[in-house]
Structure formats: structure tokens, C-alpha cells
Amino acid sequence: MTDTQGHHHEGEHAHPQLGFLRKYVFSTDHKVIGIQYLVTAMAMAVIGGTLSLLMRLQLGWPHDAFPFLARLMPKAFDSTGHMDPGFYLSLVTMHGTIMVFFLFTAVLTGGFGNFLIPLQIGARDMAFPFLNALSYWVFLVSCIVIFSALMVQGGAPLGGWTAYAPLSALPDLDPHQGTGMTLWITAIALFTASGLMGGLNYITTILTMRTKGLSMMRLPLTQWSLLITAVLGLLAFPVLLAAAILLVFDRVGGTSFFIPGGIIMGGKLIEHTGGHPLLWQHLFWFFGHPEVYIVILPAMGIASDILSTFCRKPIFSYKMMVYAMAAISGLSFIVWGHHMFVSGMSPFLGSVFTITTLLIAVPSAVKTFNWLGTVWGARIQFTSAGLFSIGFVSLFVSGGLSGIFLGTSAADIQLQDTYFVVAHFHLVMAIAPLFAAYAGLYYWFPKMFGRFMNETIGKVHFWASFVGVYCVFFPMHILGIGGQMRRIYDPLNYLFLQPQQVLNVFVSISAFFLGAAQILFLGNFFISIWAGKRVTENNPWKATTLEWETPCPTGHGNFGPELPVVHRWAFDYSPPGTKEDFLPQTAPAVPAARQH
Amino acid sequence: MSVLSQLRRRGTILPPPPTNYDGGSGNSGGAFPLSRAYIGMWVLLTAIIMLFAGLSSAYIVLHGLPQWQNITVPRIVWANTLVLFASSVALEFARHAVRRNQPAGVRQWMAVSGILGISFLVGQVIAWRQLVAAGVYLSTTIHSSFFYVLTGVHALHLLGGLVGLGVVLQKSFADKLTATNHEPLRVFALYWHFMDVVWIYCFLLLLLA
Numbered sequence: 001m002t003d004t005q006g007h008h009h010e011g012e013h014a015h016p017q018l019g020f021l022r023k024y025v026f027s028t029d030h031k032v033i034g035i036q037y038l039v040t041a042m043a044m045a046v047i048g049g050t051l052s053l054l055m056r057l058q059l060g061w062p063h064d065a066f067p068f069l070a071r072l073m074p075k076a077f078d079s080t081g082h083m084d085p086g087f088y089l090s091l092v093t094m095h096g097t098i099m100v101f102f103l104f105t106a107v108l109t110g111g112f113g114n115f116l117i118p119l120q121i122g123a124r125d126m127a128f129p130f131l132n133a134l135s136y137w138v139f140l141v142s143c144i145v146i147f148s149a150l151m152v153q154g155g156a157p158l159g160g161w162t163a164y165a166p167l168s169a170l171p172d173l174d175p176h177q178g179t180g181m182t183l184w185i186t187a188i189a190l191f192t193a194s195g196l197m198g199g200l201n202y203i204t205t206i207l208t209m210r211t212k213g214l215s216m217m218r219l220p221l222t223q224w225s226l227l228i229t230a231v232l233g234l235l236a237f238p239v240l241l242a243a244a245i246l247l248v249f250d251r252v253g254g255t256s257f258f259i260p261g262g263i264i265m266g267g268k269l270i271e272h273t274g275g276h277p278l279l280w281q282h283l284f285w286f287f288g289h290p291e292v293y294i295v296i297l298p299a300m301g302i303a304s305d306i307l308s309t310f311c312r313k314p315i316f317s318y319k320m321m322v323y324a325m326a327a328i329s330g331l332s333f334i335v336w337g338h339h340m341f342v343s344g345m346s347p348f349l350g351s352v353f354t355i356t357t358l359l360i361a362v363p364s365a366v367k368t369f370n371w372l373g374t375v376w377g378a379r380i381q382f383t384s385a386g387l388f389s390i391g392f393v394s395l396f397v398s399g400g401l402s403g404i405f406l407g408t409s410a411a412d413i414q415l416q417d418t419y420f421v422v423a424h425f426h427l428v429m430a431i432a433p434l435f436a437a438y439a440g441l442y443y444w445f446p447k448m449f450g451r452f453m454n455e456t457i458g459k460v461h462f463w464a465s466f467v468g469v470y471c472v473f474f475p476m477h478i479l480g481i482g483g484q485m486r487r488i489y490d491p492l493n494y495l496f497l498q499p500q501q502v503l504n505v506f507v508s509i510s511a512f513f514l515g516a517a518q519i520l521f522l523g524n525f526f527i528s529i530w531a532g533k534r535v536t537e538n539n540p541w542k543a544t545t546l547e548w549e550t551p552c553p554t555g556h557g558n559f560g561p562e563l564p565v566v567h568r569w570a571f572d573y574s575p576p577g578t579k580e581d582f583l584p585q586t587a588p589a590v591p592a593a594r595q596h
Numbered sequence: 597m598s599v600l601s602q603l604r605r606r607g608t609i610l611p612p613p614p615t616n617y618d619g620g621s622g623n624s625g626g627a628f629p630l631s632r633a634y635i636g637m638w639v640l641l642t643a644i645i646m647l648f649a650g651l652s653s654a655y656i657v658l659h660g661l662p663q664w665q666n667i668t669v670p671r672i673v674w675a676n677t678l679v680l681f682a683s684s685v686a687l688e689f690a691r692h693a694v695r696r697n698q699p700a701g702v703r704q705w706m707a708v709s710g711i712l713g714i715s716f717l718v719g720q721v722i723a724w725r726q727l728v729a730a731g732v733y734l735s736t737t738i739h740s741s742f743f744y745v746l747t748g749v750h751a752l753h754l755l756g757g758l759v760g761l762g763v764v765l766q767k768s769f770a771d772k773l774t775a776t777n778h779e780p781l782r783v784f785a786l787y788w789h790f791m792d793v794v795w796i797y798c799f800l801l802l803l804l805a
Contacts, residue, residue, distance in 0.1 A: 196640075200639045208632050238647035242654065253735060274661065
């Protein structure tokens, strides 16, 4: 028996041997569930990414025919091989929905949350393991339901990921809004239920199951971010569910919550009367704005911890990092109106939402300066994970700065619904979290599978992605200021957009380059599971947190017969007077000659 | 020393030393004052609060529109409210019994509570039938839509509660509820009373239109 296997058995303390199905498929082990979430979300990312490439194909060359794709998807293209405009809008809708919910929310909280929470707090599993497994399976069903919306007669919904009423409330308005939209609502409702089960677990586990000595202010920032995110999800998702319930009744029950009177459909006045379409927008964005923080906060936590590890320095101003995350999450509930500046809102209310929105810049800047403070003067180890966490900071700043423009109602009225907005939210809430997720995957891969991912391919992947995302999203700001509307099917239709079409072509080519770079990652990930370099030690990155006390890969039950005892915070890098340049959280006060 | 020079001295920015180096200064799992189930229940209740907050904010917004038309809430709903309140009282008697270690009393009072809960649901269905008989349907006015949706969503939560009641009752039959440890009953009672409060809130909302 090799040493690794020996560790493995030690780690399986008090957990009986299970068959293959119970161990790897219908498992209640938080690590297996976390990896299931990760892999499922990756599959969704491939689908969502492919949809975006189809969009870029249309935007780059709007008048070209694509006979090959037309043969592949005969319903989505006309007989001459040109893309159907309705199909294009479905692509927009499904890309947004899949990426926001089924990739980012799922990969960061579902994937990393499940995998890391018990490991980093020194627990053997989640508080409610069965509920945790149920959460994954409901999530999987929701993924299948949303995917099936692409397959149904009539096509996928076309109202955007925000599903604005009354378009979303009237199934007969367009074939796309029939079965496709019903599946969309079903998937979101299932996703909400799954998220609730997950959040229930995260909050309870972090509050009650921390090991001895691990006070709240000794938690790694990843744990703080996951806790705050779970609270955000708990407060935000039920409101979306409430809106979805009312929407379903409008669609099938004949009610008029979101439908005003006087709509003429197919030449006939509809029977609905008395509702208000803006009500949907209010309910949706009351959820929608916290949702973007549900995506970005875990990314911040993960990037902070990884940055500190590879800078070999404590995170700068730990407490302020925690307070800043709490402040961001609190503010996120009073800013939703900035998505609705052009909805006829009173200018006074617009000013109020402008002020609350700009306030978010304060904790965000605190975090940015603390990241800079962490990197400042550090002897940085440029591993793939370290590079991606630095990339996260860069993208967060680039995307965050344009948020100040958009949060100001005067500027937003000009920029609303242009590619400036598309550029802003992709950088700050899509690509930045994506980079943090990549950092996390390169970093915790050894803990998950007992092998490393290939570092050289990882670095190529980083640089290709980093250059790629800036080439894709930076020109979009210019396109937006030039007036290009989001969700536009054919920019060449407008005389004033024709001169900047060359930028669209550039963005599209960059997008294909960026997409190709992600194939590198997928190959690296799946090949490394079986063929990566073996990890021979528990703590290959010389990190301080508790998960690195366990073998790679960690066995069932996580820790040996005794749970670890914590003596210090999670950021003791380069403390003076120690032999190595870090002290694990379990190191006692006076480090005696440390045993290995 | 300026912040920048502090920054440059790599590795010298240390946290304040932990107060107790021997560990245990943190509140570890065993020391946490509330049980996991109790916290989990409060998390669930928070989600339910937000669900009803979302629905009632929609109600308040639409109520402010000139198109709003009131319906008359059936009288039986008053009786239903009393029945649901009685169900909560019965549950308190069950808790009283479990603290005195009277398993028979626990089962009796829980059964009473469950029967009263089911009676409430039957009463709500009767209220729906009365509305239908009066020609007030789901889509008649926004107020009637809300009446059906709010009572329906609340009834679904009560149905879930009845499943929970069954689980706790089964634990009682398995002699798992003791005078010192009857956490399942405590957690269930929290949910059941909470649903009482949610109902009174919804009822007032619908009544004060």
C-alpha cells in the first residue's frame, strides 16, 4: 500500500465503505457534490459559451449566410442560410440565463461552496448532507429543463434573461414565449429551490460546525464570502420566486398582475386588465442586483485567499475585507432602481438610487486597495492560480469603473441598453468571477483529484484568456458610446452604426480566439484528472488553511480521528522568526521544530 | 511609519495576536448555543418571509393603482383563522406534555393540532368554493387573484408543515422525544407558529384592501 492510500484510509475515519454509485453518484459527501456542481456547471458553460459564439458570428457578419449551421439547425436559419432574428434573440436570452444562474451562481457557491466549506472550517461534512445532495439533483434537473427550452417547438424564449413583462406574461404573443418561456420559469423555480437548500446548509454549517479555535474572525475570506453570499441568496431568491409565481398565474391562470389593460394582440384587444408591467422590473431587479453580488462575492473571497497565498503575504487589512463584503451586500438591496432609470422613474428617485449605487464604490475601492496592498512589494509566485487571481483584480477594476458611469442616472440615460452596458457587466460580473473560478480550480485541483493541472498549459490559458477578454470587451465600450444597442440583430441596418462595424468584426474574431483558449482549459482539466502530475504532499502550495492538512485527494470524513485545532488566523504568511515562510492555522503559538 | 513603507516591509504586517494561544478561543461547533436544526429552520423562515414580502409588495403596489377592485372576503375565513390559532395552542400543550415526560399527552395534542391544521385547509377550500359560487374567480379582479394566490401559497406551506408534523409524531412513537431533548418538536413548533403569523399577516392584508 502506498503512502497516499494509507492517508486515504486514515481520512475515512468513521465512514463506512460505500459502493460506486453511493460514493460517486448519489453521494452525500460534500466534496463529491461540489465536484458534481463544478462539472455540471462546466457543461452549462460550454453550452452558454457556444451560444455567445453564434451571436458573435451574426454580429460580425450580419449579412453572410452560414449554410453549414443552417443544415445543423434548420429551424434557426432561413432557406438562404441566414440566421432567424427570433433565434438570435433566443440566443441572447439563453446565453444570459445559462451563464448567470447555471454557470456563475452554480460554480462559485455550489461548486466551491460545497467543496470548501467543511474542509476550511475543519468539519467532516455539511450540517445537512442529504439536503445538500438533494440540492445538487434539483440543480441538475433545472439544468436539463433550461437546456430543453432550446429544443422545443416554437423555440427558446426571447425576452432576455430579465424576462420583462408583459412579453413574458403573454404566451400567445410569440411562439418563442410559449413552451420555451414556461420551461424557463420552471427551471428558475427549481434553481431557486436548489439554491435555498444549499444556502441553508452553508449558513448553518459555517455558524455551528467550525472546529475548536476557529472563531469567525479567523475564517479564511473564502468562508466569509460564502457565508455573506448565502445570506444574500436567502434574501434575494425568494423575491424572484414570488415574481415567478405571479408570472405563472398571468400566463396560465388569466390573472393580470403584470399585464396592463389595452394591449392589442393579433388584432384583438386582450382580456387582461389592471396590472402593471413595471412591477415585474421592480421585483426582478430587487433580486437581480443582489444576484450580481451573489456571483462576485465568492469570487472576491477566493481571489483574496489565493492572492495572499502566492504573494506569501497576509491579506492586507483582513477585517476591512470582511466589513467591505458585508457593506456591499447590505447596499445591494437598495440600488435596484439603477437598472430602471429609463422606465419613467421620477428624477428625484433616480438621484436617490444614484447615490446608493455610487456608495458601493466605497467598499469596492477598499477591497481593491487592499488587494493592491497585498500585492505591493510581494515576491509573487506566478502560478496559474496566482495569475488568474491577479487577473481577477484587473478585470474587477476595469469593469467596476464603468459601473460609476452607469450608476449615475444622467449618464445612464444616454448609455442604457447599449453595448457599454454589455461591456460593463461582462467584465465585472462575468469575466472577473470566471477568472476567480479558474484561479480556484487550478488552486484546489490537487485537493480534489490528487494531481496537478499542467502549469504550462495553465499559463498559456491565462495569457490567451487575459488578452482575449480585453480584446472582446474593451471595444464594446466604444461600440456602446457609438450607439450600438444591446440585443441588436443586425447593426448594419443602421446608417450610424455602419462605420464602426469593423470593431464588431474585431470583437467577433477575438471571441473565437477566446473560445478556443477555453478548450485548452477543458483539455487540461479532464486529462489532468487521470494523467496530471501526482501530488506527493498534503500542502503543495504551502498554504495556511485547514483543507491543506488533509491528504490529496481528501478521503471521506475529511480529517483523521481528531479534528484539527486552530490557533491562528488564516493569513500567517512570512511571519518573522519561522523556518518556513508560513504558519498553518493549526500551528501552536510557539512553533517548536515542526514535524512532518 | 507611513503606510507605504509599512507595505514595503514584506511580511511585517501582522494581525493582532490571538488572545488565547491554546486554542478554543473561537466558538467551536459544540459550543454554539443553538442547534443546527433550529438555525436551519430560521434560515428557511427567512426565505419564507422574503417570499411573502415579495408577494405583499406586489399587492401593495397594485393596490395603489386606480384599476383596483375589492372583493368581499368570505366570512368563513374568520373561523378558519381561529381554527389555525387553536392548532398552535394545541401544539403548545404538546410541548408542555413533553417537558413533563408524558408521551401519551404529546401524541394526543399533536394529533389535535394536526386535525385542526387539516380543518383549516378544508375551511380555506370551502372559502374558495364560496367565492367561485359567487362568481369571483382567480382572474376576476387583482384583489381576487391575490386572495387565491396568497391563500394558496400559504396552504402549500401548511401542507409541508403537516408532513413535518407526521415526522415529529413518528419520532414521538419511536420514543425519541424526551423531556430534556425534544428538539424536533421545538423546531416544528417554531415553523407551525410562524405559519400562523404569516396567515394572520396575509389575512389582514387581504381584509384591509
